[in-house]
Amino acid sequence: MRREIGRWMGLLTAGTLFLAGPAGAIEVSVAGPGQPDVPAEHVVEQGDTLWSICEEFFDEGWQWPGVWALNPHITNPHWIYPGDVVRLRNADGTPISLSEVVVPTAYTVGVNNAAQINLNEGFITEEDMKAVGTLTHSVEAKRMLGAGDAVYLEFDKLDEVRIGQQYSIYKLLNDVVHPQSEEILGQKVQVLGIAEIDTVEEHVARARIVRSFTEIERGARLVPLLNHYQVVAPKQNLLDLTGMIVDSFREVQELGQFHVAFVDKGSKDGVQVGNRLFVMRRGDGREVLEEDALERLPWEQVGELLVVETHDRNSTVLITRSAKELKVGDRVQMERNY
Numbered sequence: 001m002r003r004e005i006g007r008w009m010g011l012l013t014a015g016t017l018f019l020a021g022p023a024g025a026i027e028v029s030v031a032g033p034g035q036p037d038v039p040a041e042h043v044v045e046q047g048d049t050l051w052s053i054c055e056e057f058f059d060e061g062w063q064w065p066g067v068w069a070l071n072p073h074i075t076n077p078h079w080i081y082p083g084d085v086v087r088l089r090n091a092d093g094t095p096i097s098l099s100e101v102v103v104p105t106a107y108t109v110g111v112n113n114a115a116q117i118n119l120n121e122g123f124i125t126e127e128d129m130k131a132v133g134t135l136t137h138s139v140e141a142k143r144m145l146g147a148g149d150a151v152y153l154e155f156d157k158l159d160e161v162r163i164g165q166q167y168s169i170y171k172l173l174n175d176v177v178h179p180q181s182e183e184i185l186g187q188k189v190q191v192l193g194i195a196e197i198d199t200v201e202e203h204v205a206r207a208r209i210v211r212s213f214t215e216i217e218r219g220a221r222l223v224p225l226l227n228h229y230q231v232v233a234p235k236q237n238l239l240d241l242t243g244m245i246v247d248s249f250r251e252v253q254e255l256g257q258f259h260v261a262f263v264d265k266g267s268k269d270g271v272q273v274g275n276r277l278f279v280m281r282r283g284d285g286r287e288v289l290e291e292d293a294l295e296r297l298p299w300e301q302v303g304e305l306l307v308v309e310t311h312d313r314n315s316t317v318l319i320t321r322s323a324k325e326l327k328v329g330d331r332v333q334m335e336r337n338y
Contacts, residue, residue: 125186133161138152151195153205162197167222167223168191176188192215243277243334259318
């Protein structure tokens with residue numbers, strides 16, 4: 001009976017367009033006293049709409065905007081399909097609270113057709129990075145070297161070096177310290193460029209810098225060629241996860257779109273390349289608040305990140321959207337099914 005009423009109100013079946021009012025701040029009262037237990041998720045069946053799902057579980061079809069706000073993977077509330085997973089509870093398992101004001105937030109749309117080409121500028125290494133050689137000298141009469149410059153390379157095992165081989169040039173920047181726990185997460189590595197072997201002499205190898213991502217100085221270290229370019233397609237998140245921005249590639253106080261940053265969750269935490277995370281913040285934009293005052297304010301979404309590389313306990317991310325300046329210490333949140 002409830003589903004029939006939902007259809008009568010103008011909402012068509014799953015997989016077809018249904019009508020909905022404008023997305024604004026809407027007061028909802030869901031999962032109120034006396035209602036049956038609400039499952040964490042519902043798998044969409046043929047004939048379901050957000051209206052009918054809310055009728056079934058919350059006794060009120062007009063609460064669909066609250067459910068939509070919990071499901072950012074539903075980029076258009078007018079379209080849901082059989083097999084889609086609809087979240088009915090918050091990430092911590094609690095139901096939507098009574099009279100909660102839900103303000104739908106802008107999410108990335110059309111991500112299935114998107115791809116990011118990412119330059120691997122740097123990363124956090126969790127173990128000591130073993131260099132195989134060093135850029136020791138150059139015939140160039142300048143301090144800063146770049147693409148096209150001839151250089152001399154010394155190797156630990158020169159007999160294994162071959163003409164045409166390429167090596168990544170890098171330097172270690174600093175230890176990365178967690179903003180809260182003060183734990184050392186690893187060392188930040190900056191990738192400088194690529195050198196290609198021209199000839200192998202008795203004591204050194206002659207090479208030429210074929211790519212430079214920034215200025216290169218004598219003394220830079222070498223490793224076998226890294227994967228400098230990646231095509232990263234967004235991938236559906238498989239779990240709920242909360243973490244933090246712990247460092248950035250650029251030495252700046254404020255981060256914005258297309259900056260590279262690092263978060264304190266990695267592959268062992270369930271993070272995968274292509275996952276997208278929201279940057280969350282709460283507080284007063286002007287004043288520094290005490291902890292008890294902070295806890296009374298809601299979390300606001302201020303940016304979005306794309307994971308471009310993962311390590312065991314950290315990930316490299318590209319900032320794809322920022323509504324405000326982001327910073328080290330900001331909370332990041334991965335939502336299942338987004």
